[in-house]
Every structure is written in C-alpha cells, then in structure tokens.
Amino acid sequence: MTTHELEQLLMQQPVSLLHRLARGRISRHFRSGKRKLVDLLLQASAENRPGLESDLAALIEERTSREQIAPVVKPRPEKVHTRPATTSASPRPHKTEDHGHHEPPVSLHEWLSGIGVPPPQPFVPDAWQVDALAKLAETDVVVSVPTGSGKTYVAIEATARAMRENRTVIYTSPLKALSNTKFTEFSRVFGPGQVGILTGDRREHAQAPLLIMTTEILRNLLYDAAGGEIDVRLDTLGLVIMDESQYLADPERGVVWEETLIFCPSQARLLLLSASIGNPQDIADWLTAIRPTPCSLIRHTKRSVPLRAGYLHPNEKLTPLFRTAGIPYGQPHLLHPEAKRLFMEYEEETGPSRSR
Ligand SMILES: Nc1ncnc2c1ncn2[C@@H]1O[C@H](COP(=O)(O)OP(=O)(O)OP(=O)(O)O)[C@@H](O)[C@H]1O
Ligand SMILES: [Mg+2]
Structure with a gap:
C-alpha cells in the first residue's frame, strides 16, 4: 500500500477507529481531530508500517463484522400511535432483551468448532517475525503481539544467531514455573548442555551459553557487575530476552524490570516480548532514550488464535x-x-x- 493509499484509507475511517489505532502509538491522541490524527498516524507509520497496516486491517475487519452482526437501527417513523384501539385488551408483546440482535445464538457445537490439532504444515515465519529478527540485527526490539502469535520463534532464532557468534544469551521470565518450562523447551531445541537455569530453586549448567533465569536473578547479577564484581557471562553477553515484559508495569515487581533494563550492558541487544503492553511505543522510546542503541517496536493486534x-x-x-x-x-x-x-x-x- 502506498502512503497515499494509506492516507485515503485512514480518512475513510470513523474517528473512533482512528483513536483505537492511535492507542500506544501517539500520546494524547484523544486531543486531535480527524485530519491531525491521520497526519500523526502517518508519521507513526514510519516506525512500524507493517504493524500499523495490519492493525488497521484488523480494526476494519472487526468493525465490518460488527456491523454485519448488528444491523444499523433505522430511525423510527414519526407516527408512533399505530396500535388500533380494538387491540387495547390484547397482551402486550414481551419486551425483547436482545437489543436488536435477531440472529439465532451460536450453538455450542459451532462455538467449539476448529479447536484441536491442526494438520501439519510446513513452517513459514510470519512477516512480523521476519521483521523482528531483521530489526534485532541493528537495534533493540520490543515485540508486542497477541498471545499465541509465535514470540518464542523470534526468541529461539535470535538466540541461535547470538550463539553462532559465540555470544551468551540470557532469557528471563517472571515465574519459576515458566523458567522451568522454557528450560525443558530450549534444552530440546539447543541440546541439554547448551542451556542452563538459575532460579531461587534450581541451579543447573550455570556456565551454559543460554541461561534461563528469573528477572530478579538477572537484576542481582547486574547489581554485582555494577559493584565491580564482573560476572564472566556478562563479558560475552550478546542478547537479553525478557519474556512477559509487561511486568515492567507491576506495582511491586516492576522496579526489578526497570532496574534490569537500566543496568543491562550496552553491548547486549535487548528483546522484550509481551502480549499485553498497552503503551509499547512509550517503552521503545524510553529504551531509545536510556540506551546507546535505538529500540524498534514490532506490534500488531491481529490474533492468530x-x-x-x-x-x-x-x-x-x-x-x-x-x-x-x-x-x-x-x-x-x-x-x-x-x-x-x-x-x-x-x-x-x-x-x-x-x-x-
Ligand atoms: N509463523 C508461524 N506459523 C504457524 N504457527 C506458528 C508460527 N509461529 C509460531 N507458531 C506456533 O504458534 C504457537 C504459539 O507460539 P508461542 O508459544 O511462541 O506464542 P507466544 O506469542 O509466545 O504466546 P504467549 O503470549 O502465550 O506466550 C506454537 O505452537 C508455535 O509453534
Ligand atoms: Mg510466549
């Protein structure tokens, strides 16, 4: 789509849809009128054009399907006294509570359809996954895409690339249980000797090139490094992946994520993964401001599941x-x-x- 076509498409949308598209992309967008909003969205599209286009397509699709479900309520004719006098004793019709939705409700069978194991297909990475990996070669990256989209693929490919360059990788998660799951999953992918785990409960292969740990453990490692006690892993650190990075906003633990990001060695690339950051552009801008490497945002809202x-x-x-x-x-x-x-x-x- 050319920029002119994108502009035309944006101008055709209702302003409420433009505001939804602007969320997390443009600060204080609610103050802008339609023309200004379109200009700001076009400016924002320079940062992540495929993400903006796919979000726009998803919002349009959602709106279209909503309109199909809810037919536009036509204004009532002016003449309202239509009940003939003779019917005054007849029972009043029951008030319908479905607010104009006359289609039969979906059956349980229909609602469950499609759940199951899909037939095997060759793996083809999605455009946003390719884009995220390309951006990561040059910049830090925040990935904000819906749950089940395939963030792990980006993490695994980025890890493999760093390991080929003899760099170590740290993968953090907020939960011991998730760290354990990722330890098993990544050991299967990279081989058992290649993956270590450091949590409050477990310490295995602590010198492996890929280390999985809770964010608190990484923060403590970085504290030690800041105190001059350099850990050998940090010398060769090439990539830090922070899964479930929406914890940055956690009222109690968020400070751990914030400190980890601030103290993260500048030579390491950062890859933040999340399905639920409301303002990912703000996070990318903040990282660009505090780190020597700029930070790119990969974002879309279309659910594959x-x-x-x-x-x-x-x-x-x-x-x-x-x-x-x-x-x-x-x-x-x-x-x-x-x-x-x-x-x-x-x-x-x-x-x-x-x-x-
Ligand atoms: N390009 C792709 N095409 C088809 N399937 C994919 C693709 N990328 C990943 N998947 C599959 O999608 C599923 C979900 O992937 P994954 O666990 O990485 O999601 P996620 O984005 O990390 O979700 P969550 O937010 O729940 O952590 C996995 O089974 C994965 O193999
Ligand atoms: Mg995941």
Missing part, C-alpha cells in the same frame, strides 16, 4: 458466554441465552434462601 468466551457452570455444563462465536467488542450485553439460564440456575441454587 481467536479468543472464545465460554461459561462453565459448576455442574459441568459448558456454554458460549455470548451469542456470537467471537467476543463482541463493546456489546457485553449480548449474553448467550443458555449462559443466562445457567447463571440464574446458579443464583437460585446458591442464593440466601438456599443457604439458610
């Missing part, structure tokens, strides 16, 4: 939570009739009259 919302009643009955297969954006009242029925059943079973 769609979310489904369901309700599992304690009696083990499962039902879609909403009338539609997807999660209705901005229309949480679209509850599935079966879910409503199960809620009420649950209320009746557990209500105060029962517990007495």
Whole structure:
C-alpha cells in the first residue's frame, strides 16, 4: 500500500477507529481531530508500517463484522400511535432483551468448532517475525503481539544467531514455573548442555551459553557487575530476552524490570516480548532514550488464535458466554441465552434462601 493509499484509507475511517489505532502509538491522541490524527498516524507509520497496516486491517475487519452482526437501527417513523384501539385488551408483546440482535445464538457445537490439532504444515515465519529478527540485527526490539502469535520463534532464532557468534544469551521470565518450562523447551531445541537455569530453586549448567533465569536473578547479577564484581557471562553477553515484559508495569515487581533494563550492558541487544503492553511505543522510546542503541517496536493486534468466551457452570455444563462465536467488542450485553439460564440456575441454587 502506498502512503497515499494509506492516507485515503485512514480518512475513510470513523474517528473512533482512528483513536483505537492511535492507542500506544501517539500520546494524547484523544486531543486531535480527524485530519491531525491521520497526519500523526502517518508519521507513526514510519516506525512500524507493517504493524500499523495490519492493525488497521484488523480494526476494519472487526468493525465490518460488527456491523454485519448488528444491523444499523433505522430511525423510527414519526407516527408512533399505530396500535388500533380494538387491540387495547390484547397482551402486550414481551419486551425483547436482545437489543436488536435477531440472529439465532451460536450453538455450542459451532462455538467449539476448529479447536484441536491442526494438520501439519510446513513452517513459514510470519512477516512480523521476519521483521523482528531483521530489526534485532541493528537495534533493540520490543515485540508486542497477541498471545499465541509465535514470540518464542523470534526468541529461539535470535538466540541461535547470538550463539553462532559465540555470544551468551540470557532469557528471563517472571515465574519459576515458566523458567522451568522454557528450560525443558530450549534444552530440546539447543541440546541439554547448551542451556542452563538459575532460579531461587534450581541451579543447573550455570556456565551454559543460554541461561534461563528469573528477572530478579538477572537484576542481582547486574547489581554485582555494577559493584565491580564482573560476572564472566556478562563479558560475552550478546542478547537479553525478557519474556512477559509487561511486568515492567507491576506495582511491586516492576522496579526489578526497570532496574534490569537500566543496568543491562550496552553491548547486549535487548528483546522484550509481551502480549499485553498497552503503551509499547512509550517503552521503545524510553529504551531509545536510556540506551546507546535505538529500540524498534514490532506490534500488531491481529490474533492468530481467536479468543472464545465460554461459561462453565459448576455442574459441568459448558456454554458460549455470548451469542456470537467471537467476543463482541463493546456489546457485553449480548449474553448467550443458555449462559443466562445457567447463571440464574446458579443464583437460585446458591442464593440466601438456599443457604439458610
Ligand atoms: N509463523 C508461524 N506459523 C504457524 N504457527 C506458528 C508460527 N509461529 C509460531 N507458531 C506456533 O504458534 C504457537 C504459539 O507460539 P508461542 O508459544 O511462541 O506464542 P507466544 O506469542 O509466545 O504466546 P504467549 O503470549 O502465550 O506466550 C506454537 O505452537 C508455535 O509453534
Ligand atoms: Mg510466549
């Protein structure tokens, strides 16, 4: 898409969609009118054009499908007194509660369809994965893409590249359990002797070229280095991967991520992975400001694994939570009739009259 085409497409969108696209890309975008917003988005697209285009496409798709589900409510005709006098005694029609949504609710079978193991296919990296790896050759990178998109592939390829250059790699995660899982997964990929783990509970292969640790352990290593006690791993450190980096915003532990990023040796590349950073551009800008290497942002919001919302009643009955297969954006009242029925059943079973 040329810049002119992108501009045209942006101008055709409602301003509310442009504001959603601007979230995390443009600070204080809510103050801008449409023309200004489009100009700012075009400027922001220079940083990560594929990400902006794919987010825009996803928002347009979401809007189109929403419009298909919710037909535009036509204004009422002016004449409202249509009930003939003779019908005054007839029962009033029940007020419908589906707010204009007349399609039959999705069945449990339809809602579950597609879940399972897909047929094997040759692995082809997605454009954003290729882009992230290319950017990482030159800059630090923040990857902010939905869950299940394939961030681990970027981590593994970047690690393999650093290891080929005889650089060590540190991979941090916020949880001991996740560190253990990644230790097993990466040992399978790189070979057991190539991967070590350092957590509060476990210390294995501490001199391996790829070390998995909790972020607290890395922060402590960097504290020691700052105190002059250089750890040999930090001399050859080529890459630090911080998985689940949204912990930077954690009220209690966030400071550990912040200090780790500030103290991270300048010769090491940083790769931050997350599915849930609201303002990734701010994080990339901050890293660019505090480190000698600029930081690029790889971002998109299109889910490769769609979310489904369901309700599992304690009696083990499962039902879609909403009338539609997807999660209705901005229309949480679209509850599935079966879910409503199960809620009420649950209320009746557990209500105060029962517990007495
Ligand atoms: N380009 C691709 N094409 C098809 N499948 C892929 C691709 N990249 C990764 N996958 C598969 O997608 C699945 C999810 O990948 P991964 O665990 O890396 O997601 P993630 O982005 O780290 O998610 P989370 O936010 O939950 O940690 C894995 O089974 C992986 O093999
Ligand atoms: Mg992951």
